[in-house]
Amino acid sequence: MIRQKSFENEMPTLYLVPTPIGNLHEMTPRAIEVLRSVDVIACEDTRTSGRLLKHFDIKNRLIAYQMHNEESSSLGILNLLEQGNDVALISDAGYPLINDPGQTVVSLVSEKGFNVVPLSGCNAMLNGLVASGLVAQPFIFVGFLPQKEGEALKTMRMYQDYPMTMVFYEAPHRITRFMSQALEVFGNRKCCISRELTKLHEEFIRGTIEEVLEVCDTLKGEMVVVIEGKSFDKEKDVDYGTILMMVNELMEEGLSKKDAIKDVANKTGVPKNRVKDMVFKD
Ligand code: SAM
Numbered sequence: 001m002i003r004q005k006s007f008e009n010e011m012p013t014l015y016l017v018p019t020p021i022g023n024l025h026e027m028t029p030r031a032i033e034v035l036r037s038v039d040v041i042a043c044e045d046t047r048t049s050g051r052l053l054k055h056f057d058i059k060n061r062l063i064a065y066q067m068h069n070e071e072s073s074s075l076g077i078l079n080l081l082e083q084g085n086d087v088a089l090i091s092d093a094g095y096p097l098i099n100d101p102g103q104t105v106v107s108l109v110s111e112k113g114f115n116v117v118p119l120s121g122c123n124a125m126l127n128g129l130v131a132s133g134l135v136a137q138p139f140i141f142v143g144f145l146p147q148k149e150g151e152a153l154k155t156m157r158m159y160q161d162y163p164m165t166m167v168f169y170e171a172p173h174r175i176t177r178f179m180s181q182a183l184e185v186f187g188n189r190k191c192c193i194s195r196e197l198t199k200l201h202e203e204f205i206r207g208t209i210e211e212v213l214e215v216c217d218t219l220k221g222e223m224v225v226v227i228e229g230k231s232f233d234k235e236k237d238v239d240y241g242t243i244l245m246m247v248n249e250l251m252e253e254g255l256s257k258k259d260a261i262k263d264v265a266n267k268t269g270v271p272k273n274r275v276k277d278m279v280f281k282d
């Protein structure tokens with residue numbers, strides 16, 4: 001066990017400093033003060049962070065800390081701390097570690113007894129969650145799914161029975177595929193896409209997955225996707241027999257089996273694959 005009283009010891013400190021995800025006015029006075037006071041600032045991309053630091057007239061030494069060489073970058077930071085330097089870690093935007101580099105160095109230096117002090121501030125996940133209109137607690141942050149289609153679907157399926165609100169990051173060129181997979185895995189739940197948070201073109205698109213899917217092709221910019229968790233109450237009310245009866249009724253009305261399954265999934269909130277399993281089991 002290691003207890004850290006952040007401001008009651010002489011050990012050097014690694015500060016985790018969030019930086020704006022869009023609007024530069026969200027840089028806090030404390031973040032500026034810490035970045036000015038440390039000996040070294042470690043960042044993902046020296047050119048990107050160089051521009052930010054210039055804007056705030058921060059002239060400290062900048063070094064690179066990158067995801068693809070976290071091991072060696074972490075040892076470099078450990079070395080700086082061992083020599084008595086305070087170091088600040090920043091990422092291109094938002095919080096370090098949140099879908100950004102930093103995990104390795106935080107684990108390493110905290111195990112070695114150095115202070116790790118986080119500052120409060122910018123982060124796309126929390127903005128997306130609190131403005132989504134969906135239940136904010138409990139929630140799970142998933143971040144990016146794997147890029148390959150099959151892997152993404154497999155990962156999404158891990159969360160299909162989770163009752164908590166889920167928060168994902170996704171790139172604009174994959175958002176339609178993402179939402180189509182979400183419809184398949186979760187059924188037609190409520191969701192919200194938050195786009196360009198804190199920027200001029202900030203937008204929130206709230207609705208059911210099907211509704212939101214209709215506009216996905218047109219969406220640009222950075223985005224956070226929030227999807228409601230599985231509602232057990234809903235499922236409790238809709239048992240196996242009811243599902244079969246609803247599908248049969250729709251087929252009698254002339255719908256194909258495929259369309260009937262889709263319709264029942266939408267009406268009940270039971271994922272399409274589950275309805276399909278029930279129908280084909282029969
Ligand atoms: N560290 C960042 C944080 O704390 O939010 C996340 C970095 S991750 C590499 C970048 C992703 O975060 C984007 O692709 C997008 O999904 C999300 N993101 C970052 N800024 C955003 C913004 N202004 N609006 C919406 N999503 C944003």
